[in-house]
Amino acid sequence: MSNEPRGADFTPERPILFRNATVLSMDPAIGVLNGGDVLVQGERIERVGQGIEAPESAVVIDATGGILMPGMVDTHRHMWQTALRGLGADWTLSQYFVFYYLNWGKIFRPEDIYAGNLLSAIEALDAGVTTTVDWSHGLQTPEHGDAAVEALRAVPGRFVLAYGNLLGAPWEWANSAGFRSFVDRHFATRDDMLGLQLAFDVTGDEEFPEKGAFEAARELDLRVTTHAGVWGATNDNGIRLMWEHGFMKPNVTYVHAATLSEDSYQRIAASGGTVSVSTESEQSAGQGYPPTWQLRRHGIEVSLSMDTSVWWSGDLFSAMRATLSADRSREHLEAHxxxxxxxxxxLRSRDVVEWATIGGARALGLDEKIGSLTPGKQADLVLIHNDRSPVMFPILHPYGHVVYQAGRGDVHTVxxxxxxxxxxxxxxxxxxxxARGPVAATVEYARKEMGEQAWQQAMEPEIPETNVIANPYTYSEYRGEGVAVQHTE
Known part of the structure; x- marks a missing residue:
């Protein structure tokens, strides 16, 4: 890639032409183009094809030997937790609940939310994730929410703030004056670069107290994202109650959905809802087996997510690879x-690339704007190219190459x-x-606030006799069947 332009050459008024790439458009009308070109004019994709003539003022990027694809979309990432990256590498889901829901979630200040979000937002862009849903369930106060917004606005990515509070009852905070004031401050007008959702879980309590949160979402015209089908936390009762009260709509995303019954999957399919699969999380933490093998059977739309960097990698290359492998593994096991x-x-490699791009855009209701390299759409795109890497040639099967060969280090241009x-x-x-300074301050603060013994136990959890916690959601007294996690403290 000789005679490449310099960073200073990129100015808003100059078009950008990617020349001679393997183009994965994710648009059925365009398909895959070998030796393809993509012309970007301002905020939008102007043309996709071959032999496109460069406008006189265009910056031309020689993409020979590279793969050009839409920017990836992560539909569920707890961005605030990135400030404690890797701390929970050996946790189970139970230990995650104990750490954040029961013991230490309350210590995080607005500045800690800011620190985690800022680093996570940068991390996402670096890996070619151009749109990220910040499943922000650490927003104990509107001031925490302000900090989350400030961090996301500071980074030139596309984000959706899924507002949540793991320590508060969603039917209360979603209808509070403080939250409504927050919405008025930051979202009085809708912005393509920063959207808003409500993020909360449904425990399965027959009284269905979450009804008030769903009503708030409906009043504010907001999508809802909810952890569903999580072993020991959320189950079929929550899905049934949502259905019976008329809140299962196409604008609901069910995160994980790994331990649901046939009936629940059918309800999700019938309502047009989507599922965000976090395979690395489900495989390691214990929400249940990654459910794509079930979702495919029911025709449920799938998107991908990485969950949290307190455990796992913050890129969708890992998510695609893990998801394709888990689905095939289940298929073989069932057959055996x-x-x-x-x-x-x-399940083919093309399918998981679709889930990581246009599938994520559909889950957010943004598929008319992003998710494919289609003329007229907003120009969110990623060039995967790395002359220094021996695994970036030859490119024979481009979808398979993205899933099983490439990685975040091969992201050349975003x-x-x-x-x-x-x-x-x-x-x-x-x-x-x-970003380093605020993160270092959060680590120092958390370690001091927890105490050295608790900090070390978080990194190297013991394996004592198991005790049962009847409910990780501290704002609810519900103790129904199936809502229990294993406490290993």
């Missing part, structure tokens, strides 16, 4: 249990809304050092 042999894989935010493997206009 029946004395049969799988001779054709039903555009969000037509703006170059990463180029030649370097972030553009983003001060990484600015």
């Amino acid at each position: 249990g029946a004395g049969e042999t799988v001779v054709h894989n039903k 555009l969000v809304n037509g703006k170059v935010v990463k180029y030649r493997h370097e972030l553009v206009g983003i001060d990484l050092d600015r």
Whole structure:
């Protein structure tokens, strides 16, 4: 890639032409283009094709040997937890609940939310994730929410703040004067670069207290995202209650959905809801087996997410790879249990690339704007190219290459809304050092507040006899069947 432009060459008034890439458009009308070009004009994709003539003032990027694809969309990431990156590497879901829901979630200040969100937002762009849903369930006060917004606005990515409070009753905080004032301050007008959802869970209490939160979402015209089908926390009762009260709509995303019954999957399918699958999380933490094998059977729309960097990698290359492998593994196991042999894989690499791009856009109701390289759409795109990597050639099966060969280190160029935010493997206009200070302060504060013994136990949890916690949601007294987690403290 000789004679490449410099970062200073990218200005808003100059078009950008990607030349001679393997283009994964994710648009059925365009398909895959070998030796394809994409022209970006301002905030939008102007043309997709071959042999596109460069406008006189265009910046031309030679993408020979690279894969050009839509920016990836993560539909469920607890961004505030990134400030404690990797702390929970050896946790189970139970220990996660104990740490955040029962013991230490309350200690996080607005500045800690800011620190985690800022680092997480930068991390997402660096890995080619151009749109991220911040499943922000650490917003104990509107001031915490203000800090989350401030961090997301400081980074040139596309974000959706899914407002939540793991320590408060959603039917209360969603209707509080403080939350309504927060919405008025930040979301009086809707913005393509920062959207808003409500994020809360449904415990399964027959009284259905969450009704008030759903009504608030309806009043404010907000989508809802909810952890559903999580072993020991949320179950079929929650799905049934949502159905019976008329709150299962196409604008609801069910996160994980890993331990649900046939009836619940049918309700999700019938209502047009979508499921966000976090395979690394489900495999390791214990929400249940990654459910794509079930979702495919029911025709439920799928998107991908990475959950939280307190445990796992913050990129969707890992999510795609883990998801495809988990689905195939389940298919083989089911077949072996029946004395049969799988001779054709039903789930293909193209499918998971779709889930990571246009699938995520559909889940957010943004598929008319992003998710594919389609003329007229907003220019969120990623060039995967790395001359220094021996695994970036030859590119024979481009979808398979994205899923099983490429990684975040191969992300060469990232555009969000037509703006170059990463180029030649370097972030553009983003001060990484600015993120280090707040994160270091949060780590120092959390470690001091917890005490050294609790800090060390968080990193190296013991394996004592198991006790049962009847309910991780401290704002609810519900103790129904199936709502229990294992307390390993």
